[in-house]
Amino acid sequence: LDMRMIRPALLCLFFLSLGAFAEELPFLKPTVSYTGLRVIQSPEGEFRQRVFWTPDKVRTETDMPGMAVVNIVREDLGLMWILPQGGGMCLEQTLAESDAMSLAPGAEAYEPEDMDFREIGTDTIDGRPVTQYEVVSKTDMGDNRALFWVTEENIPVRMEVEPAAGEGTGKVLITLEELETGPQADELFESGMECRPMPAMPHQMPGGGN
Secondary structure (H helix, E strand, O other): OOHHHHHHHHHHHHHHHHHHOOOOOHHHOOOOOEEEEEEEEEOOEEEEEEEEEOOOEEEEEEEEOOEEEEEEEEOOOOEEEEEEOOOOOOEEEEHHHHOHHHHOOOHHHOOHHHEEEEEEEEEEEOOEEEEEEEEEEEEOOEEEEEEEEEEOOOOEEEEEEEOOHHHOOOOEEEEEEEEEEOOOOHHHHOOOOOOEEOOOOOOOOOOOOO
């Protein structure tokens, strides 16, 4: 597995999880359930991720070179399940253990007091009116900057992530295609098998840059 592909993937997933700061970044907290196809482009390549989102359950199906995996986040249970494609297995972590922020380059800088955002303007993407926002966080290596184009339902349909120069990761473009809003089937958020605890991982991933 090429770790150069993992870095933008982790950065992407971290920015998409910033909605957890609902008070600081209220425009990243969707008001409806939805599904769509994320396309993530970075200097290291492109990969795709199908997402099924509800307020307390999220399923992502990620396909990148050398790795295809399903992740199910159950906030209602405080758990995350990881199902590698073709692996016939399920790994389980508590959400406290997964702590995705610690895996993203520069993520430790994104404490609420370090972030600032502003509304830039409005636009239209795929016929949907969107509002554009800029989020900036200062770090020892410079400013991390992200632009978000968000629908009236607070669904981000386009993101441009530009890490600080010292992070060693180039600009990442994330778009959401095939967007459909509405209820998502309950079975999407079940593992379908018994899950075993995720093995302990080092705090720093190879090439993580932390």
